[in-house]
Amino acid sequence: MVSKDHRITIPDEWFKPKKKAEKVAEAVVRPSLSYWKDAWRRIRKNKLAMGGLVFLILLTLCAIFGPILSPHSVTGLDLPNQNKAPSSTHWFGTDEMGRDVFTRTWYGARISLFVGVMAALIDFFIGIIYGGISGYKGGRTDTVMMRIIEILYGLPHLLVVILLMVVMGPSLTTIIIALTITGWVGMARIVRGQVLQIKNYEFVTASKSFGAKTSRIIRTNLLPNTMGPIIVQMTLTVPSAIFAEAFLSFLGLGIQAPFASWGVMASDALPVITSGYWWRLFFPAFFISMTMFAFNVLGDGMQDALDPKLRG
Amino acid sequence: MAKYIVKRFLMMIATIFIISTLTFFLMHSLPGSPFDEERTSNPTIQANLEKFYKLDQPIGVQYVYYLKSIVTFDFGPSIKKPNDTVNNLLARGFPISFELGIITMLVAVVSGIILGTFAALRHNGIIDYFAMAFAVVGISVPNFVLATLLIQQVAVNWELLPTATWSSPLHMILPTLALATGPTAIIARLTRASMLEVLTQDYIKMARAKGLSPVRIVVRHALRNALMPVVTIMGTMLAGILTGTFVIEQIFAIPGMGKYFVESINNRDYPVIMGSTVFYSAFLVFMLFLVDMVYGFLDPRIKLHKKEGEV
Amino acid sequence: MILTKQQVLNTNKAIVTEKVLTVEDLHVSFTTFGGEVQALRGVTFDLYKGETLAIVGESGCGKSVTANTIMGLIPQPPGKIKNGKVLFKEKNLVKMSKSRLRKVQGVDISMIFQDPMTALNPTLQIGEQLTEGLRTHQKLSKAAAYTKAIEMLNMVGIPNPKERMKQYPHQFSGGMRQRIVIAIALICEPELLIADEPTTALDVTIQAQILELFIEIQKKMGVSIILITHDLGVVAKIADRIAVMYAGKIIETGDKREIFYTPQHPYTKGLLNSVPRLDLLEEELQPIEGTPPDLFSPPKGCPFTDRCPFAMEVCGEVYPESTERSKTHVVDCWLQDERSKLFS
Numbered sequence: 001m002v003s004k005d006h007r008i009t010i011p012d013e014w015f016k017p018k019k020k021a022e023k024v025a026e027a028v029v030r031p032s033l034s035y036w037k038d039a040w041r042r043i044r045k046n047k048l049a050m051g052g053l054v055f056l057i058l059l060t061l062c063a064i065f066g067p068i069l070s071p072h073s074v075t076g077l078d079l080p081n082q083n084k085a086p087s088s089t090h091w092f093g094t095d096e097m098g099r100d101v102f103t104r105t106w107y108g109a110r111i112s113l114f115v116g117v118m119a120a121l122i123d124f125f126i127g128i129i130y131g132g133i134s135g136y137k138g139g140r141t142d143t144v145m146m147r148i149i150e151i152l153y154g155l156p157h158l159l160v161v162i163l164l165m166v167v168m169g170p171s172l173t174t175i176i177i178a179l180t181i182t183g184w185v186g187m188a189r190i191v192r193g194q195v196l197q198i199k200n201y202e203f204v205t206a207s208k209s210f211g212a213k214t215s216r217i218i219r220t221n222l223l224p225n226t227m228g229p230i231i232v233q234m235t236l237t238v239p240s241a242i243f244a245e246a247f248l249s250f251l252g253l254g255i256q257a258p259f260a261s262w263g264v265m266a267s268d269a270l271p272v273i274t275s276g277y278w279w280r281l282f283f284p285a286f287f288i289s290m291t292m293f294a295f296n297v298l299g300d301g302m303q304d305a306l307d308p309k310l311r312g
Numbered sequence: 313m314a315k316y317i318v319k320r321f322l323m324m325i326a327t328i329f330i331i332s333t334l335t336f337f338l339m340h341s342l343p344g345s346p347f348d349e350e351r352t353s354n355p356t357i358q359a360n361l362e363k364f365y366k367l368d369q370p371i372g373v374q375y376v377y378y379l380k381s382i383v384t385f386d387f388g389p390s391i392k393k394p395n396d397t398v399n400n401l402l403a404r405g406f407p408i409s410f411e412l413g414i415i416t417m418l419v420a421v422v423s424g425i426i427l428g429t430f431a432a433l434r435h436n437g438i439i440d441y442f443a444m445a446f447a448v449v450g451i452s453v454p455n456f457v458l459a460t461l462l463i464q465q466v467a468v469n470w471e472l473l474p475t476a477t478w479s480s481p482l483h484m485i486l487p488t489l490a491l492a493t494g495p496t497a498i499i500a501r502l503t504r505a506s507m508l509e510v511l512t513q514d515y516i517k518m519a520r521a522k523g524l525s526p527v528r529i530v531v532r533h534a535l536r537n538a539l540m541p542v543v544t545i546m547g548t549m550l551a552g553i554l555t556g557t558f559v560i561e562q563i564f565a566i567p568g569m570g571k572y573f574v575e576s577i578n579n580r581d582y583p584v585i586m587g588s589t590v591f592y593s594a595f596l597v598f599m600l601f602l603v604d605m606v607y608g609f610l611d612p613r614i615k616l617h618k619k620e621g622e623v
Numbered sequence: 624m625i626l627t628k629q630q631v632l633n634t635n636k637a638i639v640t641e642k643v644l645t646v647e648d649l650h651v652s653f654t655t656f657g658g659e660v661q662a663l664r665g666v667t668f669d670l671y672k673g674e675t676l677a678i679v680g681e682s683g684c685g686k687s688v689t690a691n692t693i694m695g696l697i698p699q700p701p702g703k704i705k706n707g708k709v710l711f712k713e714k715n716l717v718k719m720s721k722s723r724l725r726k727v728q729g730v731d732i733s734m735i736f737q738d739p740m741t742a743l744n745p746t747l748q749i750g751e752q753l754t755e756g757l758r759t760h761q762k763l764s765k766a767a768a769y770t771k772a773i774e775m776l777n778m779v780g781i782p783n784p785k786e787r788m789k790q791y792p793h794q795f796s797g798g799m800r801q802r803i804v805i806a807i808a809l810i811c812e813p814e815l816l817i818a819d820e821p822t823t824a825l826d827v828t829i830q831a832q833i834l835e836l837f838i839e840i841q842k843k844m845g846v847s848i849i850l851i852t853h854d855l856g857v858v859a860k861i862a863d864r865i866a867v868m869y870a871g872k873i874i875e876t877g878d879k880r881e882i883f884y885t886p887q888h889p890y891t892k893g894l895l896n897s898v899p900r901l902d903l904l905e906e907e908l909q910p911i912e913g914t915p916p917d918l919f920s921p922p923k924g925c926p927f928t929d930r931c932p933f934a935m936e937v938c939g940e941v942y943p944e945s946t947e948r949s950k951t952h953v954v955d956c957w958l959q960d961e962r963s964k965l966f967s
Contacts, residue, residue: 014937015962018928154327154547156596158555160334163589166577167338243454250456250559252578263456270460270563274468274475281464285457293452300448514741521694522756522807523728532755536746612791613745 039228042305049301052294059109059291066106073103075258083277093279095268097258104260105283111261112242112291115175119241120234122180127187128230134188135195146192149185157182161244165253175254179241190233228306235299239292246288262288316608324601331593335586336378340371342582360389361583387587392579398587405569406591408478409557412568415488416553420495425542427496428503432538433530435508443500450497456559459490463563476565487564491556495549499542507538536610543607547600554592643815643847644670644693649707649717651685651692654700660918662688664871666707670815675841675848677862678873679855679894681915685871686851690819692717693849694734695724711815729756733808737820739800743792749803750788756811775806778843779836798829805836812844819851834860855898859883864951867891870915870926872942877952887946887954890927925957933958935966 043049072090081098084090092101134145164178248254249263256264265284273281361367365388366377381388387398431443453461466486467475474483510516511534519533561570569588576584651663663685670676678686691697693709695716709716711731716724736742744752753775754768763771769788776784779802792800801821808816818837822830838861841848850862858865858879865882867875867890875888886892893911913930916922925931928938937957946959957963 010937010941012962012965014940015935015957015960016966018934018936018938151323151327151330154323154597154600155331156551156555156593158551159589159592159596160331162555162577163335163338163585166580166585167342239452246454247456247555247559251562251574266457266460273460273464278464281460285461289449289453289457292454293448296448296452514736514738515744517696518734518736518742518804518807519744520696521728521734522759523725523730524755524759525725528755528759533744533747537744611746613793 039302039305043301046301046304048297049305052296052298052301055290055294056298059287059294060113062106063109063113066109067103070100070103070106072100075099083272083275083280085277086279092283093277095265095280096272099258099260101265101279101283104265105262105287107260108262108265108284109287109291111172111255111259112245112288115172115179115245116238116242116295118176119179119183120237122176123184123187123237124230124234126180126184128191130184131188131191131193132195135192138196142192149188152182152185153189155182158244158247161248162251162253165248170248170253170256172255175245175248179244183237183241187230187233187237190229194229229303232299232303232306235295235302239295239299242288242292242295317605320601320604324597327597328590328594331597332379332382332590333375335589336375339582339586340374354394357389357391357394360394361391364388364583382590387591388583390576390581390584392576392581392584398584398591401572401584402569402588402591405567405572408566409554409561409568409570412478412484412487412491412557412560412566413550413553415484416491416495416556417550419488419492420499420549420553421542421546423492424496424499425503425539427500429507429530429535429538431500431504432507432511440504443504447497447501447504450493451501453493455490455494455556456563458493459487459560459563462486462490478564478566478568487560487566490563491553491560494556495553498545498549502542502545503538506541507534510534510538513537540607540611543603543610546606547596547603550599550603551596554596641672642669643672643711644849645708645710646670646689646693647708647710649689649692649709650705651688651697651702652705653702658919661921662871662918663692663707664921666868666871666873668866668873668876670847670849672814672847673841673845674863675837675850675861677850677852677858677865678868679852679858679865680868682853683915683918684868686853686868687819689868690734690817690849690851694732694817695719695728696734726760729808729813730760730811731813732815732817733811733813735801735804735808735816735818735821738824739797739804740824742804743800745792748789748791749795753788753803753807753810756807760811771810772806775810776803778840779803779806779809780832781806797825798832801825801829801833802836805833805840809840809844809846813846815847815849817849817851820853821850822857823852823854830857837861855895867894870921871918872926872955874925874927874956875952875954877949877954881949881952885952887948887952887959888927888956889931889933889958891954893930925955935963 081090081094082096084094084098086093086101090100090102092105094100095104130145130149134142134149160182161178164181165174168174168178245254245261246263246266249261250267252267254263255261262284266281266288269277269280269284364381366374369377385399387402390396390398390401427443427446431440434440463475463486466472473486474480475486477483478487516529516533519529524533557568558570558574560566561568562574565571569592572584573588573592575581576588646666646668649663649666650661653660653662666685666689668676678689680686688697692704693716697704704717707717711727714727716727719727743749750769750772753772754763754765757763757768757771758765772788773784776787781787781799781802787795792803795803805821821837822833825833834857837848840846848861850857852858862879864876864878866873867882867888869890875882875886875891882891883895886895890911893909896909897911911930916926916929922928922939924937924939924941925943928934931938935957943955943957943959945953945955947953948959
């Protein structure tokens, strides 16, 4: 509230008209960040997501260098040293064949990361082509393509994967093929949704009226604008692929002994669970859980960071 | 509504047809035939197989007979067990698997919804952080890892609960816990996210402006709307639980269908693999159909939907 | 129609003495990602029985925050009522406990929301949404509440109310939904109705019908209305008094004729000039240039200074005191100071 004594305190000169120059409103001071910079700034503040990222970087380094630097080989038998507890020679102990659990754990990390990343990448390529075409073309094409998706979506994925694995035989390649045959559907749906949303934006209409080709519109206008949710979906595909690989290996349908995968190691540890060889279960269990955890929190963090609705 | 049901029903039939066909041709694409004599050692079995699969006929005829056998719900003999048919195994194993699945589902749905709702109501509070921490851990630990850890700690080290089998309610605790944690986490997260969104809606603001009690606003106005997305994932989640029973039954030595299924995979008992895949798929697709019906019941707008919109 | 409105105005004048609501020096802020937004910076006004007060201004000026604060709907956090009172029947709503506030909400004060498409719960029957307030507050039996709801639907002009009670919101058109929202708001016979942009989301023809409904209802029930809008056409039709808001402050209040025919604040004048008027066809529209100030760091003087064609040195430094031009017409502007003529 303004007090009454203004009449005395305010000098008459203040009632001069304000000069034009001063009337110009100051430019907006807050810096305008680009979409990606802004997203990066947000995700850096998310400690959990950054922790996940750091863990994954370390895990990748271990996966690359661990088996190389370790004096023990992945498959090397050492029957006199069966089921030895962790020690200075075998940091994570040995299994029932005397194989070094440390080396096998990092070898398992290679498998898991490779399966996860490959599955996500292949899903991404198929999904973006299918979803992009479906969303962009619209009309009848879209209806038919979506009907196909709806039916595929109704299939129980892991069952189909199991069936495919039985038929194709267990190997790393077949795991990735089986996972992507069923996995791209989710990505295609997301891409289509994004494309539909953005399709009617003015800048697309603008480039269309200038006679730009369909493929060019998709490449230069639609793709960059649909990336946010797609990257999130990719990040979240990785842990589910890692889970599926471990699950299949656990069932005996994945990586085969003597090669190591976290699923195989956990499965091998199961019969001796009552014998006190805790390290045999602990290390694969710990790393598979931590890896999935890291990808999940990273994906969540990215979702929060990339969601324009939440930007304040 | 009738149109919606018919549409969903036809989709269900189509899906079952596709998966059956896929199974048939995948099995027949195996190098040699999965029913070759060298795979079976027993002449009775070989005779059973040839009779059931009409192995002397061309593949088109076999396919027709196969479809007929699915319609009549007869999945044929087992390769490895001379006196068993797939139907026998299903009759023995499925009720137990079903029990495990349903208990798990109930536990997951009830606790997930409660957890997610309270997390949303105390957004950024202690309960929220606890629930979300639980959720992300629950999603990250694979069910077979959790199962083995539970056996090692609770059953072996602490000797609190039995390690295996399905013989009493006490025996059911660990398997259910191992199987339900993941789905609970997923439901909790989804309920929370959806509840948070619903709570910002105008109709919730309007309900508050009416001076209704917080309990009524949450239970009567928010929950039903917030649960829609939860219902839609129920089908896929059930599929996850069902495949989860394969390993859980294996780990806990529960004599359900999952255990037979894994056995059949390991000794390549192809008719059992085929039969259970088709049976489980049909079951799941039927459950998805039921879920859609529940959704239609929950959301009055669905009756007018001639065609679904986006995504 | 105009005659009826005039009669309403006259009856208002007769009972203008009884205050229903007093808002005093209300300050509300929101903590956001970018800092604190001072949405309301000292809002003061009175509301009398049976009158319609329109609060007008550009979007973001604090109209809706004012409405939500009175209604007790400001989420805290991120919102915070920093200072001020909302006195309803001598009780300060700002300081009231949540449970006591609930006995006022929907009973004594009701609110109508902007978008009828989202204001109704899509999964509940209209009947339940209508009656639940009655059943909660007045402890009516199901049958009594039902009768009352039918009566209300009749009053707001919903045909076949008995069948309609069992239907869901998606089975109604936008205009019908807004009628239902109004029925819900009025069913407990409140003394004060806050309407936040009640016609903005509707088609023009439907808008007119809804405004007629407001006038009719006010005549029947004698309810006081706070109308939040940016549409001066709506204001001209149903308001008795007008408060003009800018950057979280009320800068001018007056009765309808005072604001429309002798506006004082340059912002009010600008607002009126920017509206198409049928009676002034030959005149060109003049939009107000510039944008409202950033409420993260509001200016210390008059917030309109930068956009004001008559701005003086003093305007940017000190917020002007209120000048009473008549018993009803109050304006915050340095041009009211006689010294403003010294240099012109």
